Amino acid sequence: MPHPKSSDEQQRFRAQSAQAAAAVPVAPKVVAPEVVEHHRHKPKANDLMRFSVAMPEDLLMDFDQLVARRGLAKNRSEVIRDLVREALVEERSAIPGTLVMGTLTIVYDHHSADLNDKLHTIQHDYFDNVVSTMHVHVDHHTCLEVIVLQGETELIQSVSNMILGTKGVKNGKLVLASVG
Numbered sequence: 746m747p748h749p750k751s752s753d754e755q756q757r758f759r760a761q762s763a764q765a766a767a768a769v770p771v772a773p774k775v776v777a778p779e780v781v782e783h784h785r786h787k788p789k790a791n792d793l794m795r796f797s798v799a800m801p802e803d804l805l806m807d808f809d810q811l812v813a814r815r816g817l818a819k820n821r822s823e824v825i826r827d828l829v830r831e832a833l834v835e836e837r838s839a840i841p842g843t844l845v846m847g848t849l850t851i852v853y854d855h856h857s858a859d860l861n862d863k864l865h866t867i868q869h870d871y872f873d874n875v876v877s878t879m880h881v882h883v884d885h886h887t888c889l890e891v892i893v894l895q896g897e898t899e900l901i902q903s904v905s906n907m908i909l910g911t912k913g914v915k916n917g918k919l920v921l922a923s924v925g
């Protein structure tokens with residue numbers, strides 16, 4: 746088409762172009778959302794990302810033995826992920842005000858003077874935070890107790906320390922799990 750020169754010609758050209766545009770039906774462009782998502786290749790939070798780790802050979806050999814001990818379902822990546830999660834839970838559990846669940850396991854001799862009473866009193870004083878207690882009579886003298894605790898981390902740790910510090914408790918350990 747020759748280039749229009751006069752303003753009349755330009756007007757005619759525009760009118761023709763508008764007619765031509767109106768005559769051709771334009772199909773609405775439909776793109777399925779999942780196709781758009783696929784083409785973006787945006788990494789999602791749970792996508793596995795690769796990175797390389799450098800460590801001394803003897804540490805790596807020890808680590809591989811740990812991986813082997815954790816069973817056939819685990820490999821280096823799985824065990825590293827477990828260790829990272831464990832470290833994060835521990836760190837979060839240390840922040841005051843964080844809600845945690847704790848399992849306190851203690852071993853004690855029930856013949857120790859007043860020990861059962863003392864342990865009972867502590868658990869009744871903090872009944873709001875004691876979810877459940879399992880008592881196992883290990884032998885004639887020894888008892889094992891698993892106390893499940895719930896609440897703000899500093900309170901759970903101080904209740905645990907009270908129990909662990911009670912005279913007659915032979916040993917014990919608190920394990921915290923972050924629930925937030």
Ligand code: NI
Pocket residue numbers: 855880881882883887888889
């Ligand atoms: Ni017992």
